[in-house]
């Protein structure tokens with residue numbers, strides 16, 4: 001699946017007003033990845049000669065994310081047609097007939113569910129029988145605000161009518177434009193430069209090039225694609241609907257790769273979540289970006305995991321939190337109400353109850369008792385805790401970093417460890433217990449007299 005004679009222009013400059021957000025619309029994440037990154041990942045395997053992303057002013061975050069794609073700034077945003085004009089300008093002399101680019105693929109940055117195979121179908125169709133404009137088409141359950149395709153009896157597309165400009169008869173058309181098309185490069189600039197703003201929104205509509213092409217006797221055709229892949233995201237409700245679709249896709253993929261999801265609809269995955277075989281995920285688990293899970297691991301209910309690596313046969317949760325930089329080697333157990341951040345736990349290590357292990361390394365076979373806390377932050381700097389292999393940290397211990405506990409060492413329960421513990425030592429860092437005979441009864445009697 002590779003052709004290099006097409007360029008991609010991705011439109012992402014719109015302010016996304018309907019999202020009511022400070023974040024550019026295309027930066028809103030789906031399954032842990034910004035929408036625009038989904039679009040780029042979809043087209044990457046098709047190897048476009050160049051990808052141009054049209055962004056708005058103050059969208060530096062988008063420009064950085066899409067590198068090495070070229071970005072051009074559209075300011076002010078005068079519509080999708082104006083955005084494509086600016087994108088084409090960036091391709092300059094590379095367009096046919098003078099340059100090597102035969103076709104321009106236009107995609108919308110707010111259409112993140114598109115699959116590579118589906119985009120490839122559009123390119124293949126164009127290869128078979130080139131049309132001056134080849135449109136993607138879909139039949140959504142609710143055509144709502146989508147542009148409607150108006151076709152002639154012989155299947156040629158005569159124009160696209162925006163919902164805002166459509167007559168009741170046109171609104172009744174069920175076949176819509178999802179925001180993806182191919183234009184033959186040699187006609188692209190001429191058609192785009194002929195656009196005007198005579199429409200309900202006083203914008204340069206990209207959709208109007210279809211009517212312009214038809215009027216010039218150029219062929220416009222459409223191929224229908226599955227609606228669930230090409231739905232656009234314009235509102236938070238549509239973002240949630242798209243999230244539901246992509247989650248469903250990711251869960252099915254995980255299960256078909258040999259993962260047991262006990263209640264799939266309650267498990268949230270990221271596009272890059274990687275599972276080994278025979279992983280079992282109990283209900284209500286959240287996987288943020290950057291998680292890899294080894295073979296046979298068990299992730300119990302209500303765990304929250306992001307940017308973490310779980311080794312084979314690891315057991316995590318219920319109610320565990322693995323934050324960025326958590327690395328659990330094989331057979332590690334992390335239990336309820338344990339938080340791990342930027343810490344590596346060696347093979348077979350256990351931290352089963354109520355702990356915070358941050359900026360640490362814990363050797364193989366070490367047991368971290370209930371309620372152990374690594375004090376990694378002094379209010380200004382972060383410091384590391386190093387615990388050796390086969391060590392035993394007694395319950396409710398506090399390890400004040402920077403500090404090292406040697407291999408095979410014991411730390412007594414309730415200790416506050418502020419200096420290094422040598423290998424195989426037993427460290428007790430708490431006040432000695434004092435038992436005062438009979439004083440409990442005396443105290444009770446005194447308190448009762450006062451009451």
Ligand code: UD1
Nearest residue numbers: 011012013014077078079080083109110146147178179232
């Ligand atoms: C657009 C189409 C509509 C189609 C729908 C599919 C037009 C005029 N309408 O409507 O026919 O059914 O998409 O989802 O094209 N953008 C810019 N610069 C601009 C305006 C928009 O880059 O000046 C970008 C946006 O960031 C967005 C994309 O273009 O990624 C589409 O814009 P949007 O405002 O969402 O168009 P729709 O109203 O959804």
Ligand code: MG
Nearest residue numbers: 110232233234
């Ligand atoms: Mg849109």
